[in-house]
Amino acid sequence: MQIRTLLAGTFMLASLAGCATGQMDQTGGEVIDQEVHYAGTLPCRNCAGIDINVELDGTEDGAAADRTFSLNASYREHPQNPPDETYTGQWSVLTGTPVNPEATVYELTPQGEGQIYYFLKVDPNTLELIDPQRRRFQNRDMLQLKRQTASQ
Secondary structure, three states: OOHHHHHHHHHHHHOOOOOOOOEEOOOOOEEOOOEEEEEEEEOOOOOOEEEEEEEEEOOOOOOHHHOEEEEEEEEEOOOOOOOOEEEEEEEEEEEOOOOOOOOEEEEEEEOOOOOOEEEEEEEOOEEEEEOOOOOOOOOHHHHEEEEOOOOO
16 A cells, blocks of 8 residues: 555545754754655554655755655555655745744655655654645644654
């Protein structure tokens, strides 16, 4: 079963170490280094959870062509034992959500087939899977990925 199908089910139920560490820019804001890694487990209707790992390469203020990502999904205790899935593509930075016009949202667009993923930057160490209209789900804590450090 593909991740987009399972994530769609998660959305219905709700009615997602870096090899480098974050650096501070001249104004005190965080800048994504060349490679930052986030991980977490999303709920799954048919299994014990979907382990998600997202690696973002590039910087928020860098050239769009230099921003790439990989997203890996692994299903825990799924009755059909589907293979792990990997998506790669480009990511971009969007500004604003319906409730916070200053929020930072990362849009991950896979190459070829696959849905676009939207992650709200909750804080420098947390990304949260949100819907395409940039709205948060009721079970938002269950949809968060945490930044990984080299020791994790």
